Amino acid sequence: MKLPPSLLYVRVKEDARHGFGLWLPLFLLWPLIVVILAPVFLCTIVADAGLAAARRSYHHYTRFLGAVLLATFEIRNLKVHVRSPKAHVNITII
């Protein structure tokens, strides 16, 4: 089973300073996303049903939304590391 991204780690370090790291708990947003997406999915299902009844060739808004959601799930393990002589920035999605 695929899970959405759970944590976002951001680390910033400037010059010789110690820098700081932030763990952002993305899993706390999951319930909010479910609450927002439930009515959106309902709307797309109604829209798709209407479009299918009207015999329009495109009636895949629900599938599209689902695919967008799955694509965001796949963002886990994305890592970006930028280093310049003055600063370091690390971003990791877990």
Add this chain to the structure above:
Amino acid sequence: MSEERKRILDMLAKGKISAEDAENLLDAVGAPANKQGMADLADKVLKTGEIKYLYVKVDSEKGDKVDVRVPLSLLRSGLRLTSLIPPQAMDEVNASLREHGISFDLSNVKDSDIDELIAGLKDMEVNVKSKDGDDVRVYCG
């Protein structure tokens, strides 16, 4: 060689069908197997961990360094999404690509093309070295 392919080639040899018919029949016989085979290969490449990520590494002369690790499953999902983009939005995207000199129709991207692309990434490596000393490397691992 499968029995169906052999029969088609026999019919062509005996002049019962034209070369064009034979080509169409061979495509029809081979297509599902090739499609499935390519999907299996892409799955194997991703699941066995042969390659999991696309790496982009930039090393500039000035000392700046950028390392990006993108999961290949994200690439796959993103490409699959193109087949579900609403037609109006797809027209806009294609028009914008054309404006920028990229003559590429995203609506023509099929699942089998995506699987073929993922499977092919295993052996891909791009190395660019500019005369300024900048170094760009793109590879999968």
